[in-house]
Amino acid sequence: xxxxxxxxxxEVPDDATPDCAIAIDVLRATSTMAAALDAGAEAIQVxxxxxxxxxVSEHWPAxxxxxxxxxxxxxxxxxxxxxxxxxxxxxxxxxxxLFMSTTNGTRCLQRIQHAPMVITAALTTRQAVVxxxxxxxxxxxxxxxxxxxxxxxxxxxxCAGAILHGMMAATQANCKDxxxxxxAVAAVSLYLHWQDRLLELMHYxxxxxxxxxxxxxxxxxxxxxxxxxxxxPIQIEPGVLVQQPQQAIVNPVVSQ
Numbered sequence: 411x412x413x414x415x416x417x418x419x420x421e422v423p424d425d426a427t428p429d430c431a432i433a434i435d436v437l438r439a440t441s442t443m444a445a446a447l448d449a450g451a452e453a454i455q456v457x458x459x460x461x462x463x464x465x466v467s468e469h470w471p472a473x474x475x476x477x478x479x480x481x482x483x484x485x486x487x488x489x490x491x492x493x494x495x496x497x498x499x500x501x502x503x504x505x506x507x508l509f510m511s512t513t514n515g516t517r518c519l520q521r522i523q524h525a526p527m528v529i530t531a532a533l534t535t536r537q538a539v540v541x542x543x544x545x546x547x548x549x550x551x552x553x554x555x556x557x558x559x560x561x562x563x564x565x566x567x568x569c570a571g572a573i574l575h576g577m578m579a580a581t582q583a584n585c586k587d588x589x590x591x592x593x594a595v596a597a598v599s600l601y602l603h604w605q606d607r608l609l610e611l612m613h614y615x616x617x618x619x620x621x622x623x624x625x626x627x628x629x630x631x632x633x634x635x636x637x638x639x640x641x642x643p644i645q646i647e648p649g650v651l652v653q654q655p656q657q658a659i660v661n662p663v664v665s666q
Contacts, residue, residue, distance in 0.1 A: 411551065413589065414593070417562045418556070419556065431551075432530065434553060438495060443515075444535045450503055456520070458517045460486055475508075477509050494629050496628060523645060536576055543573075550590065553573060558617050565617065572636065574598045613630070618630055
């Protein structure tokens with residue numbers, strides 16, 4: 411298995427396709443997706459365009475949908491929710507489809523949705539993702555950070571490094587054996603330096619500072635937690651994700 415890290419969707423190669431692509435947006439789209447599915451959401455349908463979200467969701471029963479829109483860290487007018495994992499509880503989200511558009515995370519998912527296996531990851535789901543990769547054994551894995559409007563994000567890279575580090579522990583392989591590119595080695599190094607101070611790292615990150623200016627330190631504290639959810643959101647059709655069924659093997663790929 412070779413894991414490559416791409417800091418932003420713009421870095422993803424146009425002339426290749428991995429066996430498994432993983433979208434990462436720690437602050438906050440992929441953290442929110444996992445929280446919504448953990449709360450019982452029926453599915454998550456993602457859009458890069460907020461107007462398309464409004465149009466498509468209009469055909470869904472009002473009591474079975476939630477519209478989540480975020481731009482610049484704030485909720486979009488006309489949407490039920492913004493992009494906070496703390497918005498979701500069984501009472502609010504269970505049985506509903508989340509129609510979601512965010513500044514970066516949903517754009518990242520659309521960039522990789524052509525891969526035969528697409529999942530999302532966050533620090534909160536790190537171990538669940540490691541276990542998923544152990545079971546599936548894809549030969550090539552791309553860990554793709556969402557960044558911020560095309561620029562690098564510390565929190566997405568440290569999450570990629572956490573997953574790689576978890577795979578090293580699970581497989582007893584070293585970083586050289588697993589790393590598919592130089593960015594993967596750098597991601598592991600970043601994680602090893604900050605693994606006991608992830609919330610502090612969030613405060614250094616540009617988007618973390620943006621959320622702090624919006625008086626939103628609660629989301630930072632939530633998103634900096636590691637391994638608190640046993641959830642792997644997985645794409646079942648382009649742009650639609652559900653919780654991976656327990657013990658399921660989806661789109662198996664033979665390891666080489």
